[in-house]
Amino acid sequence: MWKLTKLAAVAAVLAASATAGAGEVEVLHYWTSGGEAKSVAELKKIMQGKGHTWRDFAVAGGGGDSAMTVLKSRVISGNPPSAAQTKGPAIQEWASEGVLANMDALAKAEKWDELLPKVVADIMKYKGAYVAAPVNVHRVNWMWGSSEALKKAGVAAMPKTWDEFFAAADKLKAAGLVPVAHGGQNWQDFTTFESVVLGVGGAKFYQDALVKLDDKAINSDTMKKSLETFRRIKSYTDSGAPGRDWNLATAMLIQGKAGFQLMGDWAKGEFLAANKVPGKDFMCAAAPGTTTSYTFNVDSFILFKLKDSAAQKAQSDLASSIMSPEFQEVFNLNKGSIPVRAGLKMDKFDDCAKASTKDFVDTAKSGSLLPSVAHGMAIAPATEGAIKDAVSQFWNDDKVSVADAVKKIAAAAKTK
Incomplete structure (x- = not known):
């Protein structure tokens, strides 16, 4: 784990107080695709409506790896932004460096503990105090279908099992279409893998193998079968997949060139931005075999310590705006996700979002609400990175056997 020195941490705070202008918030994020950019523009509008200046600090790259590299550089150099998009265990790691602001006064005044599910609230806290504000809940284990492509291939319904999936993929291939739209980046590979x-x-x-990193589960026949299924999916992707951004893969479905995409519900934001209608132009369904489970990804913003009172006020207003019903609704309508704040009316949301909300509540009760490893919600970043690399190596190199992949994943799981 990368560590800030105490000196650098102090420098970060001092520089922040020196550079943050009155009523200004600088926000680092990686929401740069169509649906995402539209969503973040709403937050900017709300902040400007409160009289604050918004400095947009966008770093492209859907998984956020590039953004984190830039953020570390900024903090070490003593010039952190007011807030930065971060999530999962990485929130705790930043907090442990002593550079994050305690937002408990605001959280208590606005009753965040009552508005947030405990599983989400706990992720936003460090030693019992809020240091981050959550934006939304994404379901990761979605599968998207292009109505145009499926109709052309004679696929009548979204497949519920992997056998049905491969049968549908064969039909799409026979129709001259790309069965699976994929982007060859390690986080996309792992989104499919998980x-x-x-x-x-x-x-x-899933919990034993990918969250608890149990050695017996990783070395099991079930993991071998998972890897075999994963490799089979690869055979239905196109030669242009390596390096493709996720939203360009979604565009293949929008254009009717590909049948399926295994991707979180931010993909829906791209369909909606292209004026496509769910249930008509595109289909949503849980990934094969995962109907009664829910892998989640909660986007959030960590808030850095600031000494200037005007900067603190702007930062507090930012956190309050993120949790406001107004922003929660409009942001999630654009982004494809669902509100993290409990009790909001869902009448403006589409059937995919309504299904996601119901499943989120149901799986929380049944014990099958699971953090996404691919999206930084489950394990330490260093371990996550090592496992992602092992899985992507298997995906990209047919010479790596299933047995070798199991060994590499098991070794990666021990990375600290």
Whole structure:
């Protein structure tokens, strides 16, 4: 784990107080695609409506890896932004460096503990105090279908099992279409992989193998079957997949060139931005075998310590705006996700979002609400990175056997 020196941490705070102008918030994020950019523009509008100046600090790259590299550089150099998009265990790691602001006064005044599910609230806290504000809940284990492509291939319904999926993929291939739109980046590879593990092994196996990193689960026949299924999916992708951004893969479905995409519900934001209608132009369904489970990704903003009172006020207003019903509704309508704040009316949301909200509540009760490993919600970043690399190596190199992949994943799981 990268560590800030105490000196650098002090420098960060001092520089922040010196550079943050009155009523100004600088926000680092990686929401740069169509649906995402539209969403973040709403937050900017709300902040400007409160009289604050918004400095947009966007770093492209859907998984956020590039943004985190830039953020570390900024903090070490003593010039952090007011807020930065971060999530999962990385929130705790930043907080442990002593550079984050305690937002408890605001959280208590606005009753965040009552508005947020405990599983989400706990992720936003460090040693019992809020240091981050959550924006939304994404379901990761979605599968999207192009109505145009499926109709052309004679696929009548979204597949519920992997056998049905491969049968549909064969029909799409025979129709001259790309069965699976994919972007060859390690977080995209793992987004597919974790849905396969969940679909093949179920919620308990997913928890044991990918969250608890249990050696017995990783070395099991179920993991081998998961890897075999994962490799089979690769054979249905196109030669242009390596390096493709996720939203360009979604565009292949929008254009009717590809049948399926295994991707979180931010993909829906792209369909909606292209004026496509759910249930008509595109279909949503849980990834094969995962109907009764839910892998989640909660976007959030960590808030850095600032000494200037005007900067603190602007930062507090930013956190309050993020949690406001107004922003929660409009942001999630654009982004494709669902509100993290409990009790909001869902009448403006589409059927995919309504299904996601119901499943989020149901799986929380059943014990099959699971953090996404691919999206930084489950394990330490260093371990996550090592496992992602092992899985992507298997995806990209057919010479790597299933047995070798199991060994590499098991070794990566021990990375600290």
